[in-house]
Amino acid sequence: MKDVPELARLNRGKSVTALAYEAKIGEGNYNIGWLRLLRLHPRERFFWWRMMRDAIPTNEWLARRNLADTDQCPWGCGMEENRAHCTIHCMKLKQVTACLAEWGFYMPEPNSFEDMICSLKGLARDNPSLGRIFCYTVYQTWRARNALKHGRSFGTPKVIAATVLSQIPKSFCMPQMEQWCINQPIGLPTNHLWCTPPPNWLKVNFDAALTSSNRAGLGLVVRDDMGRLVVASGRFIEHWDPIQAELKAALAFAELIDDWMYDREGLIVEGDSSEAVKWLQEIYQPASGLHRMVDGPDLSFLSKFRQVIFQHIPRLSNRPADFCAKHALLGDFIWLDVTSSLIPLTFVELVTEESDRA
Ligand SMILES: [Zn+2]
Structure with a gap:
């Protein structure tokens, strides 16, 4: 009839139930x-x-x-x-x-x-x-x-x-395609091609081209789920930092948004600079606090879209955006209609080739 101490918890913080479970089932089986x-x-x-x-x-x-x-x-x-x-x-x-x-x-x-x-x-x-x-x-x-x-x-x-x-x-949408492909070479296409987005989504490809004289061309190509060109643009700026220029290229999308785009199911934003894509993803995560920086890049325009996925793609899958970036070094432009004679044929061919393949 004496008071006796009763084991309630080990000093490692495990409850009696956890200890009993471990003894019966084994920790290995429950290691998830x-x-x-x-x-x-x-x-x-x-x-x-x-x-x-x-x-x-x-x-x-x-x-x-x-x-x-x-x-x-x-x-x-x-x-x-x-x-x-x-x-x-x-x-x-x-x-x-x-x-x-x-x-x-x-x-x-x-x-x-x-x-x-x-x-x-x-x-x-x-x-x-x-x-x-x-x-x-x-x-x-x-x-x-x-x-x-x-x-x-x-x-x-x-x-x-x-x-x-x-x-x-x-806020968790950034599969790293390349990394996955390195780990799993079997069963994947040998060359990574540009892919159309899911039905009723839009895809934005961005790229920047830098010259040794601190001039940068920013290129953007927006396409729909059929691979059709929605809009392509190029802008010329003074810049010396490649990642910053890539970021600016992606952010230039803010100026191309039309209201109807918000009604789409989502947006896939693709670039071939892994650092820039990583940055975009980090800024976009509300937990990062980076988006609240006063002088930091402003991604608030993306919050109106239902879903945004950032994706890093190989350079070869980003050729139309690369073309626009280089072309922008000659001056700013906005292309809306591939049938227009103002658009260089090389660009039209690049876009058509990709949409045919996709
Ligand atoms: Zn089945």
């Missing part, structure tokens, strides 16, 4: 702390947490518990629907990732669930934006699958892929 690096929305995070714990009611999962008559994938893939199927092999998922690839977002192509986890872990560390897009893609495909199973309507792969991009938290 890296998932936090992806900063998913709670809904998507919970989904992925369940995925890791094999707690997603796939048909195989249900059949194992005698809760379903079939373990096959409801999309008609002719395969058992388990978590590896939902995250890697499913035909529907592949159709969605193919749409994303058409727009320039290349997803990992692992062979097994363990492989996929390994890729995702790598992405969480090196390229969280692309990891995030992958997580959202699997989640949105799973939602569509539930809609199919319960007789509700669901979107085409293109609609699902566009939903993925529109759902990504606005």
Whole structure:
């Protein structure tokens, strides 16, 4: 009947429950702390947490518990629907990732669930934006699958892929394409080509050209989801810093905005200077505080768009913008209509070539 001390908490801060869990399950099996690096929305995070714990009611999962008559994938893939199927092999998922690839977002192509986890872990560390897009893609495909199973309507792969991009938290949109490609050379196109944006989106390509006499040409090309030219512009300024000039080139878009552009689903802003793209992304993140700098670059005009994704692309995919930047050294211009005789033929050819390929 004496008072005895009771263990409530170890000095390392672990609760008794956590200690008991660790003793029973083992820490190794529960090591998914890296998932936090992806900063998913709670809904998507919970989904992925369940995925890791094999707690997603796939048909195989249900059949194992005698809760379903079939373990096959409801999309008609002719395969058992388990978590590896939902995250890697499913035909529907592949159709969605193919749409994303058409727009320039290349997803990992692992062979097994363990492989996929390994890729995702790598992405969480090196390229969280692309990891995030992958997580959202699997989640949105799973939602569509539930809609199919319960007789509700669901979107085409293109609609699902566009939903993925529109759902990504606005301030975290900057997949680093090149970095991903270095890690995963297999299964990717050998040369990175310019891609059209998703339906009803706009794509802005920017570039700057500097001369040794501190003159800079700023080039901008805005195109729609069919690869058609909306507007191209060039501006001539005095400048000596390449990154600042690149930033100015991107910001020059503010002067080209028409009201109808805000009604579009989103905007992809692409440049071949990784530093400039990184800067834009950092300034754009409200948490950075950089956007509040009085004399800093002003990106507030972008906040009116529904979604903005910054993307770093190889120089070869940015040729029309590069052309405009160089052409701007001769003087300012704005081109609206590719059929106009005022536009140099080389530029028209570059744009047509890219839209044909895309
Ligand atoms: Zn399937």
